[in-house]
Amino acid sequence: MGRQRKPDETQVGLPSEFAEQVLDLVSLIPAGRVMTYGQVADHLGSAAARAVGTTMARYGSSVPWHRVVRSDGQLPAGHEVEALARHRREGTAMRPDGVRVDLDRARWLGPTQSDGSP
DNA sequence: GGATTGACCGGAA
DNA sequence: GTTCCGGCCAATC
DSSP, rough: OOOOOOOSSSSSSSSOOOHHHHHHHHHOOOOOOBBBHHHHHHHOOOOHHHHHHHHHHGGGGGGGGGGEOOOTOOOTTTOHHHHHHHHHHHTOBOOSSSSSSOOOOOOOTTTTSSSSOO
8 A cells, every 4th residue: 555666566667658658669569570769769759769779778678679670780789699599589580691680571660560571 | 957878860981 | 881970869867
């Protein structure tokens, strides 16, 4: 009763509305598909991918953040190894270099699209 | 309250 | 193909 929500009740803290939308959208990304930070921001009505990255860095611990990559297919800075290991395990389309994702084949347009595979 | 940072983006050199 | 700069918004100090 009198006890209020503790900071560790769920995750790192208290996700704001924007952060909650990011986590929700990212959690909808199917395996083998990826979205760019800009796409996520666009679906939320924002245009700042930086805000998504900042939020993901704090609250992304509970979502498949490795499915969110940069506009060039580069994996999230500071977690490239972690994301790469997961992508190889999920069979995500990777480039010949093996360090970037092939957005042309793995890009997911959003929850409104079925697969987006041409 | 303000100022800085950050898992970024797009264009230009 | 790579490298550099300014700008965007949210979270943090």
